[in-house]
Amino acid sequence: MPSTTLQEDFVSPGQIAALVAAGAFLLLVLLLAIPLIKLGRTLDEATIAIRKAHVNSDPIFSGANTTITHVNTQLERVDGITADARAVTGNVSALTSLFTATLGGPLVKAAALSWGLSKAVRARRKAADAPAGRHGRRRGRR
Incomplete structure (x- = not known):
């Protein structure tokens, strides 16, 4: 039987500390590996979503370009209509000013004359239809 010494049968405190440190490091690596794996999956999904958005954005941009072209065409038409309305x-x-200058003054004068004549004729008829007074003269309104 081989003889063993007392020191060989026991583990030294330095070895125990090394084993504890190695176990803690292994536990730390395992705990950090799980979030890193999840983060990698999230980045893969984000990359796929960006690729899909890039592929689907081409039809959207071409449709928007077509819409903008149509809107610009309609705006040009509206500009033409606005210019025509401004000219009208x-x-x-100008026609109103011309009418007022040439016919407006004489028409107003003619209307005033006809109104004055009709009022004078009505007053004269009323005076003629009034009963005679004491002296044989008819009284009119003054």
Whole structure:
């Protein structure tokens, strides 16, 4: 039987500390591996989503480009209509000024004359239809 010494049968405190440190390091590596694996999966999903968005964005951009082209065409038409409306407004304004200058003054004078004549004729008829007074003269309204 081989003889063993007392020191060989026991583990030294330095070896125990090394074993505890190695176990703690292994536990730390295992605990950090799980979030790293989940983070890797999340990054893979994000990469796939970005690729899908890039592929699906081309039709959206081409549709938006077509829409903008149509809107620009309609805006050009509206600009033409607005310019025509501005020209018509200017023409109506000029025509109104011309009418007022040439016919407006004489028409107002003619209307005032006819109103005055009709009032005078009515007053004269009323005076003619009034009963005679004491002296044989008819009284009219003054």
